[in-house]
Amino acid sequence: MSLESAVGKMRGRGYKVTPQRVAVLGALAAEQHQSLEGIRARCPGVGMVTVYRTLDLLGSLGIVRRLDLGDGARYELAADHHHHMICESCGDISEFEECPLDSARIPTQNQGFEVRSHSVEVYGRCAACL
Amino acid sequence: MSLESAVGKMRGRGYKVTPQRVAVLGALAAEQHQSLEGIRARCPGVGMVTVYRTLDLLGSLGIVRRLDLGDGARYELAADHHHHMICESCGDISEFEECPLDSARIPTQNQGFEVRSHSVEVYGRCAACL
DNA sequence: CCCGTAGATGAAAACTTTTTTCATTGACAG
DNA sequence: CTGTCAATGAAAAAAGTTTTCATCTACGGG
Ligand SMILES: [Mn+2]
Ligand SMILES: [Mn+2]
Ligand SMILES: [Zn+2]
Ligand SMILES: [Zn+2]
Numbered sequence: 001m002s003l004e005s006a007v008g009k010m011r012g013r014g015y016k017v018t019p020q021r022v023a024v025l026g027a028l029a030a031e032q033h034q035s036l037e038g039i040r041a042r043c044p045g046v047g048m049v050t051v052y053r054t055l056d057l058l059g060s061l062g063i064v065r066r067l068d069l070g071d072g073a074r075y076e077l078a079a080d081h082h083h084h085m086i087c088e089s090c091g092d093i094s095e096f097e098e099c100p101l102d103s104a105r106i107p108t109q110n111q112g113f114e115v116r117s118h119s120v121e122v123y124g125r126c127a128a129c130l
Numbered sequence: 131m132s133l134e135s136a137v138g139k140m141r142g143r144g145y146k147v148t149p150q151r152v153a154v155l156g157a158l159a160a161e162q163h164q165s166l167e168g169i170r171a172r173c174p175g176v177g178m179v180t181v182y183r184t185l186d187l188l189g190s191l192g193i194v195r196r197l198d199l200g201d202g203a204r205y206e207l208a209a210d211h212h213h214h215m216i217c218e219s220c221g222d223i224s225e226f227e228e229c230p231l232d233s234a235r236i237p238t239q240n241q242g243f244e245v246r247s248h249s250v251e252v253y254g255r256c257a258a259c260l
Numbered sequence: 261c262c263c264g265t266a267g268a269t270g271a272a273a274a275c276t277t278t279t280t281t282c283a284t285t286g287a288c289a290g
Numbered sequence: 291c292t293g294t295c296a297a298t299g300a301a302a303a304a305a306g307t308t309t310t311c312a313t314c315t316a317c318g319g320g
Contacts, residue, residue, distance in 0.1 A: 016286085016296060017288095020297080047300080049278090050299070052278070053297085068200065085243055094241070094243075096237045098237055100232050101232070102230050105228055105229070105230035111224070111256075112260065113215055113217075114254045118251060118252045118253060119249075121249045123245075123246055123248060124243055127243060130242065130244055144267095145267085145268095147316080147317095177269065179308085180269060202306095
């Protein structure tokens with residue numbers, strides 16, 4: 001999800017493209033999995049309320065995804081499907097693209113559950129901490 | 131994790147077995163995946179602070195697990211390894227035992243990451259909502 | 261049993277985080 | 291350019307969580 005397409009999506013839905021919204025997008029583009037505090041630090045001129053509202057808006061547009069990985073909320077630009085490896089020692093979050101789910105082993109058919117999405121998180125120790 | 135073994139674990143670690151702690155354990159045993167509000171409703175005589183502290187204690191003893199599935203925190207007695215299917219329409223959370231993860235496809239070896247645990251959540255529509 | 265004591269409880273206060281309110285500002289269509 | 295309505299942000303309110311501290315009680319030892 002490039003910033004240009006994100007801005008286009010906002011315009012297309014009739015939302016105004018303000019400097020504050022662009023600044024929050026820029027903060028999100030700078031690094032994945034930031035906390036609200038981290039995002040705020042990257043756009044000091046933007047009011048806290050506006051950051052909250054912008055994250056909500058971008059979330060409703062599917063541009064931003066919110067993660068709950070144990071320590072407070074984190075945000076990422078919704079790029080392609082991927083999963084997370086979280087180091088329980090240093091807190092580092094890394095991504096991997098290959099989906100380790102074996103769909104055949106998701107017991108949904110017999111229960112009549114229609115799968116729309118999934119998430120996988122792997123916890124452990126990263127190379128640096130070992 | 132039976133209530134008896136949970137109580138035994140508390141005693142063994144030198145924690146007192148108070149009526150409040152037993153009440154919170156009972157509330158947790160009544161239903162999996164409750165919110166704090168739900169737990170509190172099941173032990174009305176127990177002060178809010180004590181519920182918070184008891185959940186922390188039980189968490190540190192490995193008796194209780196905290197879940198973050200999008201809407202606030204939920205708690206469950208840490209039973210055997212299992213995963214969750216969440217209905218995005220009604221919010222219902224169901225469990226399944228069969229682990230759909232293909233360990234071979236977790237790209238950890240090449241990155242030197244040591245896996246200690248994982249979580250899998252499946253989102254979609256439950257049979258009742260379809 | 262009954263004490264003594266260290267750990268546990270809970271009301272109140274303090275903090276933290278998030279949402280609402282509302283007066284002012286500014287993006288952008290015409 | 292201009293007018294309008296969405297967007298912003300300071301302040302206040304609400305919601306959620308933790309700390310403080312006086313009081314209580316579980317339970318080991320006598
Ligand atoms: Mn990610
Ligand atoms: Mn469960
Ligand atoms: Zn690490
Ligand atoms: Zn449902």
